[in-house]
Amino acid sequence: MGINRGEVGRANRLIEESDSVVVLSHQNPDGDAFGSVLGLGLMLRGAGLNVKASWPDPVELPLKYEFLPGKELLISPADLRPQGLVIAVDCANAGRLGELEDAVLKVDNIINIDHHPDNSLFGTVNLVDAAASATTEILYEEADDLGLELDRDIAVCLYTGLVTDTGRFQFSNTSAETFRIASELVEMGAEPNRLYEEIFQGDTLSYMRLTGEMVSRAVFEPETGLVHVFMPQEELRRFGVEMNETEDLIDSLRTLRGHRIAALFKEQDDGRIRVSLRSRADTDIGTVARSLGGGGHRVAAGYTSEKGSFEEALQELKGEIVAP
Ligand code: 5GP
């Protein structure tokens, strides 16, 4: 699914005709969401638009993303009155906009820029390319045709999306194109080692201890290849870690030899269980997440279980996993 050139032209005209724009991304945002919102926000500001940026609460950057430029564009969803033009980035469907969904669906023009294979094309203009490793890859490729310019700060934002969504250029979505773009972003001033230190050496001691606790309780089932663990709210409180710091926690399960699927069950503050799924390249976990009401990529996906307990949610997941 490549990007339709006519849609790019329409997006370009909408941006040219607008004085202001709201840039949004999905709930439980990750590095690609942060990098896309702030990178695109800065590009649009540079083009002379009044820019506001947000995502479903809490609109805070986790500590390790605080270095990102463009934070001054961020505004709480409660203070946002989207009208005119909204651009959604890294957001597979309008439901992922959480409390912002209703207001967004009422605006005249929505540009939907994303790389999820299950994108619902909810925009009035859709720039969707499932072959892109990150949404920031699309932003880099299309900036010129959208009439937008890059600078060093924007390169830092776009590189952040690339390096996080590709697992530091090692996941199966990493292509020669990804490296080419990364190389050009480095030439523009993104510094790989500095960003590595910020993002991947930015854990607090509380977070590291929570990781240790999680790994120590992980269960591996060699017959299905599933490694799973439940993380109750109480544990987050005990370790003093915020939920929005736990986006990468699942990565600590993925180094296990012989596993096929990693599942992290996180109890939300409303008691529901959010399930993060990751798989090795030969196992499609996106289909599993979709059949349970969520979505995502082939090897990184998620959903919120309607079951009341971890045990039931685990059984529900196992019922959808096809044996190897
Ligand atoms: P994570 O485990 O990091 O929350 O999510 C992994 C991937 O699955 C991300 O690409 C995210 O956008 C997608 N994803 C997670 N939860 C949902 C969900 O409830 N619905 C959809 N459509 N995608 C999800």
Ligand code: MN
């Ligand atoms: Mn992404």
